[in-house]
Amino acid sequence: MAIRDIVSNPSLLPVLGLSAETRDQCMSLLAALDPTVDLAADPQDRALAASKEQKQLFALLARLRGLNRDAILRVRETKQSTAEARQEIDRLHLQLQNLYYEQRHLTGEITACETYEHKYRSLPLIPLEEFLALHPEHQESDDHELMIAQINHEHSEREKLEQARQELLKRKQALIAENNKRKEDLASLDQDLERFIDVGVLLLSCGRTANSTRRPNPSRSSSKRSINIRSWAYLHALVMTAKNDDQTSAQTVSDTMTAPTPRLPPPEKPEAVRTRLKVIAAFWAVIIFLGFPIWWKTTSIYRASLPISDMIDWADGKTCRPVFPLEIRFETPSLPDTEAQHLLRTTQHTLDDLNEFSAHHLRLKLSSDDELTSPRAALHSDTTQLDVFYPPSQIPPPSASNSPLSAFIASELQSLFTEEKAIIAQVLSDHNVLGTNTHSPASPNNQAPSAMLNSLSPELIESMTRRLRRSLKYAETYHLAFSLFTPGSSPSSWDIQAAVHDYISPLLDAFSPISNFTVDTQVQLYATFSPTAPSPEYDETHSAWTLKKDDLSAFINAAEWPLSPSIGSGPTINFILYVPAPSQSPLLVKDSLATSWIIPQWGGVLHDLLTPTPYPPRRPLHPNPLPLRLQTLTRLRAASLLLSASSTMGSLARLTESLPSIPIPATVATSVSTTLTHLSSACAHLRHGQFQAALASARVAETEAERSFFEKSMVGQMYFPDEHKVAVYLPLLGPIGVP
Template sequence: MILLLTTLIIGVPLWYFTTSVERATLPIDAITALNEQYLNNIKYEIPVRLVEIPDPLSGFIDETQDLLNEKLTNSNVRVKLFKNDYLGPDVDEKQVYDLKMIMSENEDKLLVSPYSDRLIKLFVSPDVIKHGLVSDLLSRILIENVFKSEINENNSSGTGSKTKNLIKFPFSTSYKVSINFLHSDNKMLSLPDGVLEKAVSNFKSFMNSLDSLTKFTVEFQELWYENRLITKDEYEKDGFTYIKDPSMFIDYSDWGLDQDVELDPVINLNLYLPDSEKLLIENTQRNSFIIPQWGGVVIVNDDETVDYNRLNEVFDIFAFQILKLIGVDTDPDRSIYYRIDELIRIQTVENLNNSLNNFKSLIKLINQLETIPIPLQSVDEINESIRYIQTSAAELAHLNWLAAYKHSTLALKLSNNAFFHEDMVQQAYFPEEHKMAVYSPLLGPFVTIVVMALVRGLKEVKSVCK
């Protein structure tokens, strides 16, 4: 009887508290409210300030704004016009596009500054002014030229029809760039002193222009290869080997290119120097190709002179490949600064949507698996992520997209940490059958002892009663 009472009073409560699953309370109401307000429905405005407006054109601004609003009624992206120097108290002047309209005797023309000043020059002909088409021209220029890609991208993401970019790396705030010179024993890259350093300096200047979007660390290494993989689609012509499908070009098993254990995603950029053959990638102008979510390759054949100019061309190709791999638009007719701004805003929206989707999936997961733990740390990370989402959305509303981007990256990081918490991931793959397999060897002898003690106790009570 003592054993039975000890089991019931001490053993059972002790077993319950030591084996019970921690399930902290998620802020479901706050998550639901955020999803209803923002998920796939994040709206923001692009600020455009009109400066030095000629007197004949001073009265068209309100009309243009109305026209922009009408054309973008179903878009999550709006264009907001500001007059001269007035921007409002919360708008960061460094993130505003300046548009200067210039009277022109010739045809209408658009010039977008290639520098970081974000200046747009629109030359307006007398015919446009005469027929009162200034507002129509300006609205079309902004929607169909300057911000066309961004407006189309966000419209697609809002309706759920966005095509996934299979080339782009998963989002990260930092990358490692590994530049590899691949050659055989007989063919090596030989450069005059200082040439490589100068070309690398130019390349790093390019990467510094992407600092507002992401950070890069760069390493160089010289690697030897023995043989390349021969593909079945190759053919010989005029002394060259033409490669139709470069997907099997890299020999990952022998060339030592996948040995990096860095936490940051690694972008591999490879200068390939063939030894005895001359290689051409079919249907390419610069004898290069991109491997999705991995890196790029540039081939320099034996008959080419590798000097400072040629090396600069190689690094220009590497720069193009980096832009493609991190998702920046590569349209050469548009300033790199505009394209970076565009991706920052697009990525901000994507980060916020991914954070909200993490919350949505997490709620669905814990509803389906009632035994899965909810650590208090995950709840704290979710609450902090929610605050960053709200801050990011507020910054977007105030037209400060750099601050919005920064907070959206923190929100995504915390939501990922909460969703992929190790305790939750482990329990998600620990079914109830496994628990029975653990308990059965223990419960069998224990239950036998308890039952025998109970029977003995009942006999003793029965004998006393007689």
Template sequence: MASPVSAEVYRGKCAAHTIAVIAIVVGLPLWWKTTETYRASLPYSDIKELDTLSLQLTVPVEIILAKGALSLEQLRKVPSSDLKERASQLNSKTTYKRRYEIKYRRATPQEEEALGGPSLKDCDEALYHLDRGTQGSVTIYVISESSALLPQGVGVYIGSHRTAVMEIEPLPSLKAEAVLAVVDKKVEQIVQAMSFTDDVITAALSDRIPIGRFTKEAYADSRRAFKSSPGYEMTFSLLNPDPKSHDLHWNIRGAVDDYIQPFLDKLAPVAKVSVDSQILYYAVLGVTPRFDKASSSFILKSHSLPHVINPIEARLGSSAASLYPVLNFLLYVPEYSHSPLYIQDHDGSPVVTNAFHSPRWGGIMVYNVNYTEKQERDFPVRVDIDMVKVMEVFLTQLRLLFGIAKVSTPEDFRMESPGNEGLSDWELDRLLWTRTVENIATVTTTLTSLAQLLDQIGNIVINDNVASEVYLAVSAVHLAVSHLESGRLEFAFQASKEAIASSEKAFFDPSLLHLLYFPDDQKFAIYIPLFLPMAVPILLSLLKTAKEYKQRRKEPTKED
């Protein structure tokens, strides 16, 4: 019969063993599971593939042959369709392929009638009503030199829509292959002018391409224009530094409606732009202009222009409260003591518009008041600002800030003015090509950076909402690339915008910061003081039990 002491020892050992088993088998895994960081799965392999960007940009081109442009024998040998490709390796990770899907056909009677219009503009409008074309497409009408539609010295006319008219000299003696070679050369020049060039795509990928791959003009364009954004805010400010001398009046509402709003309506597929205005009194330049005795005027030299913006920007107060990039357009009326005020270029010549623009910021125009002898004796002078003159300058600067630069074309090319809208259809397409490629590159960079961050810091929470946005962004990028390959520019741009929105939601999600500064060593530092008092008795009991077990195993050996 076991003694009460031995029974008590046995029960103590059983209790210690039971507690140890429960703590190790149940408690430790439960604690580890309840304190681990939740991390939803992400498509790391798909994101890694996006980093090696490969783009194929397809432009649908329709070449319509008018009557008399080619001989009957030459027309018979014209193919119904053609495909031209050219690839460019921009860097080790970025490839770009330009692809033209060309279709040929004869002009319909309605198109022949439209080509016989009284003027090029009438012809362009008539062709537009017959076929508006899809975004990103180019339609080229080939006419005979005998049609006399194009003026002398003009070989190609590019309208304000998606249509161009090309003149070709009828040479019946040439073979069809030779004629098509002449046509193809002109067609490539037209399509590049109305869609994109290598420089345009390189500028859109400026964050991924070494500076050495840029031309001087492409690099300047990439630094001047605002980056792609779902929205912008535009502020027109009238600066009156001398209210005692000037009583300024400007019809900014009517000017915006007449000159800016048509441009913004045309730009609506790219971004939403809100417009406001303000008048600032006693807002002076941060630079004192120099008086020029020869012209009896004050001069602002080009090297001092950067110092003009900072003091004025402190008075604007719009950028700090905006979620979107702000475009600032300032009309400055110099005080009487500094009038007239003119801006000089780098070479010392006066700037015709008396205005300058700052990349990714906005523009400033100096508006001089012409005083009469009577006005100089009767202050303040009432000044009714010529808004036509002002808005022509601001609209030009606005085009530059959105990346709508002047297209370089051969001498025999003539382009139709965009008119009151301030933006041609093909210029909008050209902007969409740029923004789509830029969006895809930006999403790729954002997702790659996010994946690297989450991979390096393992204790950041990745909730299901973040993972969902990442999957949506990856899917939208693939969709955008697919639409670009198929020549569906409108759908490609919309998909790229969705990818941008999803990637930014994932990257800037507040949940990613919750445990950023709570690494594993801090976790142990917090929980060890709680568990150590309980763990020491259990460990000592287990060590004592192990020691007694070893002793019992040795005792039979001694008896033997």
């Protein structure tokens, strides 16, 4: 198949024709340069012909390059238009997916509403026809009003039935009481009737006997009859009593005569007594010499030996009192050695006089300049170098013990490290560590951390307190989560990867000697406010929606926003970019008109202003450069980890002393030994000014201290009191004590 059959684009057909022409021209040039062809021709003519062919070839190549360039440009335009069309299709597809999502959501809500089974539908109501027959005034009512009327009717009818039931219940109780009373009357009547019958029978029998012996006087018959009735009744009672007494006495006599006489056991032999004593002795011998050692061995608690005194000394600050000697070098290339040494000595003396906190020492690296009338200092923004510029007249003479230049340098150094010394003093004061150290140079101005804090200005104390309050607890790894939240369907993406690479990664690389960092990103659409959070209010003065400062803590919707408080082993720091809806934009903080704030335990929130506003976000300013602040952070972290590990060792020592029955595994002893070793190493590194090595040792000491304190077997034994042991062993020792 020819190439013209493959390429059918009209813009490429001239390229094919020109390519064929260029190829033919190349063949002609090669033929002109071939030395084996036409040997009789003049070499000069051949050279002119070859030059002519070459020029034509170059012209064709230039045209071919132009066509190639045009083709490449057309390809680029086609690719650009294709990419734009693809982006438009992707955008439309994303919008379509969002519409599908909204449609499914609304369809589901509608279906849920339509299929919702309300309890009113299952109420046992009377038929609708019967209700309408009773209440014809509801013939024209709708379903809602009809249901309410039916429920009210049912309620009233049930109240009437309940009242009737209560009345019937009362009548039932009254009838039951009346029946019980009549039953009692009938029972008493039966007893009276039985006694009457018995007396009547007795009187009849007595009357027959009397009539057979003699006849009664008719005039005295009535009186004798009554006397006989009383007499025979009394006689009947006496006879019954005597009969009962005779039966009781006869039964007692018979029982006495039939009771057998008890037989005594035979006397015990001495051999049986000795055998029983031997059995008891053998029983107790087995318990004492075999059972008790086995029980003691199997129930004994292993307690590894711990250096309790060393641990308590570390906790009390007796073993190590942290010091921070900052070695600062002088570079004075324009001064002779003698003058430089004298300037160094006078500056050091001035620093010692100004230093009120002996745990912190200073030295500096300097450079010089000429043509100055007064000294000045300039701190580099990207290094830890401080340049001091001074005129030659400020150089102190060798005989001077102090000079304005030395005082100026000392004051500049003091101002650079004032906040660091204050924070270190605060950390040492929180752990009850004295500021005076035997390794520090003697000075009459040395003060304890508490005295150092009392001498600070209120502004510095407020700045230090704010910094300590906002600082995170040290962790070996931090997780950074960058989140984009919006209440609608747009924006659905953001160029966060490039921003993290350009702005965040260099900062994290600078922090890498102190801690490790991981970065995660996410986008959450339809992220609405928390139901308990107050809605923004529109401010007519600033033409913006505002949030109250007291409501900022409830801004995070923890129930629906995927903000995990802990990813992995380290803490999570959230950076939230919230893009408000166009109907609530711009969104600012009331009074301060800020667009960002910090939420405790979550991180920072920044509102993205889609419309231009005259309130740009404020940027924090700091006088010291980043390398100097990183060195300060290294020293602070090393000191805090060292003191925290020491405090944990003291807590573990006090715990083991207060609970003698708690087990101490060998792993705890190993961790304690490792902790004390690294604590000593960290203290030595601090004393020699090796702060990075001190941080590494303190980090290991803190990890091992936490591991030893939170040992699983020890923590479980802390909540097993002695009363439980008594409850377990008492049922076993009771039967053993009485064999």
